[in-house]
Amino acid sequence: MRLTPPLCLIACCLTVPAFAQSAPDDEGEIVVLGSGLKLPPGTPAYGSSIIDRARLNNEASDRVENVLKDVAGFQQFRRSDSRSANPSAQGVTLRALGGNASSRALVLLDGVPLADPFFGYIPFTALSADRLSGVRITRGGGSGPFGAGAVAGTVELVSATRADLPTYSGSGFYGSNDAMSVTGSISPDLGGGYATVSGRFERGDGFFTTPDNQRVPATVRARYRDWSAGVRAVAPIDVDTELQFRGLLFRDDRTLRFSGADSASEGQDASIRLVRRGRWQVDALTYVQVRNFANKVISSTNFRLTLDQRNTPSMGIGGKIEIRPPVGADHVLRIGVDTRLADGELFEDAYSTVTGLVTTRRNAGGKTSTTGLFVEDDWSIGRLVLTGGIRADRWTITSGFFREANALGSVMSDQRYDDRAGTAVTGRAGALYRASDAVAVRVAGYTGFRLPTLNELYRPFVVFPVTTQANARLGLEKLRGVEAGIDVRPADGVRIGLTAFYNRLEDAIANVTIGTNLRQRRNVDAVVAKGLEFTAGMTRGSLSLDASYAFSDSGVRATGVSAGLDGFIPAQSPRHAASATLGWVPARDWSLSGTLRYVGKQYENDLQTDILPGAVTVDAVVRVPVAKHVSLVGRAENLFDETVVTRNQGGSIDLGTPRTVWIGIRVN
Template sequence: MLPTAAEPPVIVVTGQRPSADERDAVVIARRTLDDAASGRIEDALATVPGLQSFRRSDSRSSNPSAQGLTLRGLGGNASSRTLVLLDGIPIADPFFGFVPLSALDPDRIGRISIVKGAGGGRFGSAVAGTIDIDSLALADRPDWRAGGAVSTGHAMQLGGGATGRLGDSVATLDARWDKGRGFWTTPADQRVAASARAAFNARSVESRFVAPLDGSELQFRAAAFRDERTLRFKGADSLSEGIDASLRYVSAARDLTLAVYGQRRNFANVVVSATRFVPVLDQYRTPATGAGAMAEWRPFKWLAVGADGRWTDGTAYERALSASTGAVTAIRANGGRIAELGAFAEANGEMAGLDLGGSMRLTRWSVSDGRSIVRDGGGLLLSTTPFDRRSGRALTGRVSIGQSGKALDWHAAASSGIRVPTLNELYRSFTVFPVTTLANPALKPERVVGAEAGVRWHPLPGVRADIGLFANRLHDAIANVTLSPSLRQRQNVDALTTKGIEAGLSVERGPWGFDGALSWLRARIGPLRPAQVPAFTASATLRWKDERSGIAVTLRHQGAAFDDDLNLDRLPAATTVDAVASRQLGRITTVRLRLENAFDRRTVTRNQAGSIDLGAPRALWLNVEFRAP
């Protein structure tokens, strides 16, 4: 059993931005995670307009390497431009920068806090924003839970967890399995004999252990996942897998935090020709390791200072295959190392009735040991190309000012940030037929400067309205630049600029609730729009809930966008509606009906010269869950 109210509580402490920024964060609450019709974290993230992954498809039907997250139109390629933390620890893939979305079970999450805009805090300076994912508080976890779901799309979800005490310590264990034959991403008029459904098979397990030490805490987390997918053609299989571990120490006075973490990840991918329908490239292994450490000291309640470091190392191994014979024609290995060391300071306080906040970070980065090794089909060494070692320093930060009133709050902020290219962008080329995108070992870091201002009106309890303006300029933005109809390369472009308006409305009146938000922005690289960035996105959820039952209906709209940097391949606007109905039966059983894409709207997720992929069609899920009372 967990501690009762009379016992000393066990707390999991996570990293926080300064309170002036946290006050203006977008928070995805537990109820939003429960209302995700797909049962996946992407559904909950999609309720935040302006937050997007590179492609519109979710983690059942996209290549894992396309799962980078960004905000406010700062797109253009698949790498994350947000800093994504789970309980204060970075979770993005060390080689690619994508987020392992299928390994993030909504049932394990308490809330998600999103601070938009750059900053200079711990574990690197965010360029587009910071996404803080907090695990479900130990006090809110049942002693045990188990459940499963089946869908009309021939898919299933199984999951469960347990929480127990070991003396004064608390341990948890959770697991989840998602599997399905998938849906047709290829339209009926473009299918061939080699076409295949987007089958998926994802498993994950996670354990946490929290031990009190004379008022201090030691927090340990270990997780493992494996995700297999088939995309578009038979044999076009991808694999992502990993093992993560982290250890945190938080002092009794909460003035000292120490953390270390390690990642071991792997990725594999088979490219099938869209004309011959046979494998032409086998990216059979991409082993990568990531490690980091952080120390933070709070000499005063309003001030935090610290230092951190992150190190990544990885190599992409691939075999080129003959389309006519299937023989191996070349074997290539490309990779390198990246290191980032930083010192940071964060402060917040009040002066003359104003809330003031700020952060500053000095980062030293280096890219080293870059190499490209090429062998012939028999393994004979043909060439070894080393790439120059590069390094640099950057000073980034954020300042904010605001004021809270009886019915009206306001805030303004200015920020800067830097993002070092990933090993994937520097060294790994990829193909989404018929287009090949080349790596670029000469890429420079991106640097962003931005500003924002907004007001929040809360005239009545349970009623809140927000509106804000923002502008960003991303210098040396890394984008996939078209060189010919079938060839692109990652390049630094002069700048990516975005400016726009964000608005939201939240109403809670008795059993009824409403959450709505929209983002309108103008994003440009020169005269053109960045790939995959819509000008307008919006979401709205209407819900009703009493002690035993609940209904939620969510509408999401994505405006039109382009799949390429030349703005030739259009992605039409798409509007979908989801619904979730739940009923508690007895003390331990809850039944949910989840309806994805209720009106079966067509969502185009990829368009390359008329060759298109589609998003998830309508699917009805029956979900039964059992929890300890």
């Protein structure tokens, strides 16, 4: 299942082309080398929040997943970041639609879905802020032209363009717990285009995720070590057309709670994109992803190996093409097709914690695919913009199997699951009315769907002592939602936004308790989330303030075997979340900023028996120039050492990042 970069490139060329959403600017962007097509005028009707390159590169943890929390309502399955969480728990969701280790939000990098083809988690350690120009986060919004999977929203990451990139840049940091982080990139001009070669390496001895009173001799720090290397090249073909290539290699190793509880993930990704900005506009993309994952589970009673998930190879191949024909100055018509295929399987061995010998060998896996056709139009009528679109997807779940054998190789179970296929029709529509230069009103409605991942269908897992069973009969998650909002600019440098929403996720996949220390993935009738989202920003001279707050009133609707969950708050779904960053730039290359984040109480499990208390954290970053193009940077995470509970399983606790201090140099 592994491909070298040249083979990745060949595989990309053989797949179907695709379109990628372009740079983050509500009003559309000035076209620069390395960007995509201009955003349609109706995009703001669905609401969105923007994180620019400066903020991405001014985060205390220097981690992309943490700066995304600037948008309240963004969350991973657990509160831990990618240094101390199991990689398979890094699913992304929005609007408190329920805890799920698979992503309910569609996360894109230059239009390429980043989710692992088998698990659906996001490999955040493979992302580096210095490689990005910005992020657009749309909470809700359905699928539209983004592709299947956007039931909770869309997170669009955009690669740094020529305008963002210095010829060379780099940084080196040393932090608490003997941690270090090194990044570097070179971006020379090549003919009429350019190329960027970049790398990142980090390691740390980590912190104790286990509280003092629960530590045992087998307890260890959450050590981590990861690296990534990337190349991106942009070459003009003519005055209107350019070709973009991106390749990425990464490896991530972590240890969680106990000695020997090691996990590893790796990947090799490549994509090719063609952008034409002439009268007939075309944005086409094709990609391939080769991933693998391994994980060892240690017993929390005798601290011996109980399960070795030794190999989980998977591959994702896909593409998308969008055409914008010239249909008049008042319309932006988008017609396109996209496809994504996922193929993967697991190999794992169960061990006796008494003898230390293998008792069972398991092998399971399958394939999924979605292929969709979409049409969308934006119609500008003076101050009013109407936008709407429809898409039809053909989906398949095939080749599913689960095989179990004893240590001698004798087959104890060999299950083959029926192939399934169907069609899903979804759509969205919105309106944006600019009442004045200072006030804009918007309204939108949408539907969307998500296929269960191969992990949810076929892979059971253990967070000792709780076992969660897979379920090959899982159905699709289907979203229906409406929202309305207003955006106001009452004075120069001041902006305020307010959105009210109602989302209903039908057949939501949840980990449902069916016995003592036993759960199974099941479709519950629905998760209903309704609430308010508030954003604000202000710039006054050298001072700036950005703030975000989300109130989400979420509840499970369940009948039948899951009726006991009816009315409960979904697992891992806080009612309140807020973030605010205050920045001060007194002079060129000088800066000081502080970020306050709050996440409210939430429940660990579906039965609301284990609580994760609310927590407030404060981060800080200071940058001081010491020479031309060289700055000294100090960073502090969780400055006041707040206790952040990230897991509570019947009183067995995991903790998040304690106070962590960094000092380093940045060259730009």
